[in-house]
Amino acid sequence: MFESLSDKLKRTLKNLRGEGVLTKEHVDAALREIRLALLEADVNYKVAKDFIASVKEKAEGQQVWQELKPSEQVVKIVFDELKLNVDSHLPELGETVGDALLRTHRSYLPVIKPLLGCGLIKGMAHITGGGITDNLPRILPAGTSARVNRTSWRVPAIFRWLGESGRVPEYDLRRAMNMGIGMILVVAANDADAVRKDLLNAGEANSVVIGDIVKGDGAVEYV
Numbered sequence: 001m002f003e004s005l006s007d008k009l010k011r012t013l014k015n016l017r018g019e020g021v022l023t024k025e026h027v028d029a030a031l032r033e034i035r036l037a038l039l040e041a042d043v044n045y046k047v048a049k050d051f052i053a054s055v056k057e058k059a060e061g062q063q064v065w066q067e068l069k070p071s072e073q074v075v076k077i078v079f080d081e082l083k084l085n086v087d088s089h090l091p092e093l094g095e096t097v098g099d100a101l102l103r104t105h106r107s108y109l110p111v112i113k114p115l116l117g118c119g120l121i122k123g124m125a126h127i128t129g130g131g132i133t134d135n136l137p138r139i140l141p142a143g144t145s146a147r148v149n150r151t152s153w154r155v156p157a158i159f160r161w162l163g164e165s166g167r168v169p170e171y172d173l174r175r176a177m178n179m180g181i182g183m184i185l186v187v188a189a190n191d192a193d194a195v196r197k198d199l200l201n202a203g204e205a206n207s208v209v210i211g212d213i214v215k216g217d218g219a220v221e222y223v
Contacts, residue, residue: 031056044130044176092161100158108183111204120195123186127178136184137218145216149223152210156180
């Protein structure tokens with residue numbers, strides 16, 4: 001994500017070189033590209049909107065440091081707002097922030113493909129931007145909801161760190177990120193053990209039952 005932000009800023013803010021103060025026009029031009037990069041990275045719309053508003057408030061009228069171009073100043077403000085540096089090593093993660101955030105997205109096809117012909121899978125939800133909260137309801141039949149047990153899996157360190165260091169409410173985190181659950185398969189309760197065994201045989205050793213389907217209005221309920 002940060003690679004994309006940096007690239008977009010470099011391409012679109014070349015004309016800012018030589019300016020002494022970040023004006024409203026400078027900031028608006030930069031934040032348009034940042035907003036697009038965030039949305040392309042599947043960041044929840046509300047989270048992106050609130051982040052942009054916060055950065056804009058801090059950026060307008062900032063004096064440009066003598067050693068920085070206006071475009072670089074905007075980048076600095078963005079990273080200051082996030083309270084991180086892509087090259088910083090965090091003990092909580094055991095790696096740099098950049099390595100943690102820019103890791104290649106996992107493909108679930110190799111472990112799911114062998115199960116597609118068994119007739120046991122009733123629905124699949126790929127959990128990307130919007131988290132379980134926004135993605136799982138798309139496959140729920142009318143008159144049903146999903147009840148998700150928040151303690152049924154361990155949230156990866158990167159998400160815990162982002163929430164704690166950025167003081168992001170759990171509700172917003174769950175709407176913006178997958179929290180460690182990248183793919184959900186919906187199966188009958190009686191078939192859960194068989195499907196997990198098939199997943200294990202296909203190479204997936206970390207499957208877990210995270211909840212059930214109940215009567216409802218199509219929402220996700222966390223318990």
